[in-house]
Amino acid sequence: MKKIATTVAIIIVSLILMVNNARAGGFDIGVDAAILIDAESGQVLYEKNADKKLPPASITKIMTLLLTMEEVDKGNISLDSMVTVSQLAESMGGSQIYLAADTRLKLRDLLKAVTIASANDACVAVAEAVAGTEENFVRWMNKRARELGMKNTHFSNTTGLPTDGEHYTTARDVAIMARELIKHPQVLKWASIWVDYIDLPNGRKAMLTNTNRLINDYPGMDGLKTGHTDAAGYCLAATARRNGMRLISVIMKGETEREREEATARLLDYGFNSFEKYIVLKKGHKVHNIEVPNGTRTSTVAETANDLKVVVKKGEKDLLTKKVVINEPVEAPVKKGDVLGKIQVLYKDQVLSQVKLLATEDIEKAGFLTRLWRSIARWFQELISNIF
Incomplete structure (x- = not known):
C-alpha cells in the first residue's frame, strides 16, 4: 500500500513539474x-x-x-x-x-x-x-x-x-x-x-x-x-x-x-x-537640450504627448529600458505642439511602446547673419579640436 501511495505521489509531483516547466518554457x-x-x-x-x-x-x-x-x-x-x-x-x-x-x-x-x-x-x-x-x-x-x-x-x-x-x-x-x-x-x-x-x-x-x-x-x-x-x-x-x-x-x-x-x-x-500595465512616464514628462541649430534659440524642451504605458510580464519591469529618438535635424520654425521625436520603451531590444515628444514653445528661424556667424564659429571650433 505504501509503495502504491509513494508511486502516486511521485507521478503527481512529476506532473506538477511538467506543468511548471511547460509554463516556464512558454504558453501555448x-x-x-x-x-x-x-x-x-x-x-x-x-x-x-x-x-x-x-x-x-x-x-x-x-x-x-x-x-x-x-x-x-x-x-x-x-x-x-x-x-x-x-x-x-x-x-x-x-x-x-x-x-x-x-x-x-x-x-x-x-x-x-x-x-x-x-x-x-x-x-x-x-x-x-x-x-x-x-x-x-x-x-x-x-x-x-x-x-x-x-x-x-x-x-x-x-x-x-x-x-x-x-x-x-x-x-x-x-x-x-x-x-x-x-x-x-x-x-x-x-x-x-x-x-x-x-x-x-x-x-x-x-x-x-x-x-x-x-x-x-x-x-x-x-x-x-x-x-x-x-x-x-x-x-x-x-x-x-x-x-x-x-x-x-x-x-x-x-x-x-x-x-x-x-x-x-x-x-x-x-x-x-x-x-501588468505599467506607466513608465507621465504625460508632460520633459526632455531637455533638444538642438535647433537654425533657430533663434538653439535648444528647446519637448514633452511627452501622453502617458507612456507598457504591458510587461509580472516581475520583469527592471528589464525595460527607455530610448529617446529625436527627429534629425529639428529645424526652425518650430511651433508649439510640433512632433520633435519620441520616447520608446524596449524589452530586450524590442520596442514595446512609444510616445510622441511635442515642442513646448514656438521658435522662429534665425536671420541669415546669425546663421552665418554660427557656421563660422562651428568651423573654428572643429579646426581647433582637430589641431589639439
Whole structure:
C-alpha cells in the first residue's frame, strides 16, 4: 500500500513539474491561429500563426459594424434612420432574424441584431443602407482594411458566409479591426447583452440571443464577435477588461464551439495573470537640450504627448529600458505642439511602446547673419579640436 501511495505521489509531483516547466518554457494553445493584444497600445502579448490567411466566417461583421459606426459618427447616417429591407437581405441564409423584404426597421435595431445574434439578413440590410449596395460596401471594407494596415485581408461579402470570391483574413488583422471597433462604446453595450428583443413590422418581435456564451461565463468580457462555417471552423474575437487593462483575443479555426471558448478563456487568463500595465512616464514628462541649430534659440524642451504605458510580464519591469529618438535635424520654425521625436520603451531590444515628444514653445528661424556667424564659429571650433 505504501509503495502504491509513494508511486502516486511521485507521478503527481512529476506532473506538477511538467506543468511548471511547460509554463516556464512558454504558453501555448491548440487552435490553428491565435493572437492576444493589449487593446490600448496594440502590444502583442501572444501569437500563434497570427499571419496565416484563413476564412473568418462571421468575424467579418466586425468590419461591417466598424464602417457603419464610423458613418454614424460622421453624421452620414443616424442610428434612428429607417432602413428598408431588400430582397437580397431577405434571402440571406445562416443566422438570421427572418426579415421580410420591403419592411422597415431602425438602423439601431439592425445593428443590435448583427452584434448580438450575428444576423446575416440584418447585416446586408445595414450595408445597403450605408453604401447603396452590398457591393459598394464590400469595396469600402477592403479600402478601410488597407487604411488600418490589415495586410493579409480581403473581403468579398459583408457577412462571412461561404463565397466563390476570395474572402480571408488573419488573426492579427482581426485584432486590428477589433481594436478599432471597441472605440465605439455602443457596440460593446450591445455585445454584452445576453438576450434581447427588437420589434419587427406587423407586431412581431425577434429574439436576439448572444452567440458568444462567454459573455455570461467569463468575468469582465463584454464582446465581441463569434464566427463559424465548415471552412472557417469555430472563431471568436473577444475582449475583456480587468484591473484597468483591456485585452483582445482572437481564436481562429477551432474544432468545436467548446474548444474556441476554452481557448479564449485560457488566452485571456494568460494575459491577465501573467502581465501588468505599467506607466513608465507621465504625460508632460520633459526632455531637455533638444538642438535647433537654425533657430533663434538653439535648444528647446519637448514633452511627452501622453502617458507612456507598457504591458510587461509580472516581475520583469527592471528589464525595460527607455530610448529617446529625436527627429534629425529639428529645424526652425518650430511651433508649439510640433512632433520633435519620441520616447520608446524596449524589452530586450524590442520596442514595446512609444510616445510622441511635442515642442513646448514656438521658435522662429534665425536671420541669415546669425546663421552665418554660427557656421563660422562651428568651423573654428572643429579646426581647433582637430589641431589639439
